[in-house]
Amino acid sequence: MSAYLVNDRLVPDADFYRVACDPQVPVVVEACAGAGKTWMLVSRIVRALLEGVEPSQILAITFTRKAAGEMRERLQGLLRELALGPHEERVKQLKSRGLDEARALALAPQLAAV
Secondary structure, three states, rough: OOOEEEEEEEEHHHHHHHHHOOOOOOOOOOOOOOOOOHHHHHHOOOOOHOOOOEEEEEEOOOHHHHHHHHHHHHHHHHHHHHHHHHHHHHHHHHHOOOOOOHHHHHHHHHHHHO
């Protein structure tokens, strides 16, 4: 059973991540502590970078400096992991962030150059 709503409709996990991680779609994510909001925001940032958004054009707001530091560390860690990891892992990571197979295969090589 799905625990995710998109436009007040229950959807499977993959459909939720496809919408929630897409930087072209405005979203509001409400969830309790530990539910993955930072993962989602970091995923949206990576997807925005892959779509050609300049880093200086990305703004992420948190409530505490500690949370901002954690988000920065997670983003840097994910970019490092994607840059150094094998192509297959990059594709897998992109697919887990809502991209279909074809788009993940097309964008994965860009991450090796980060």
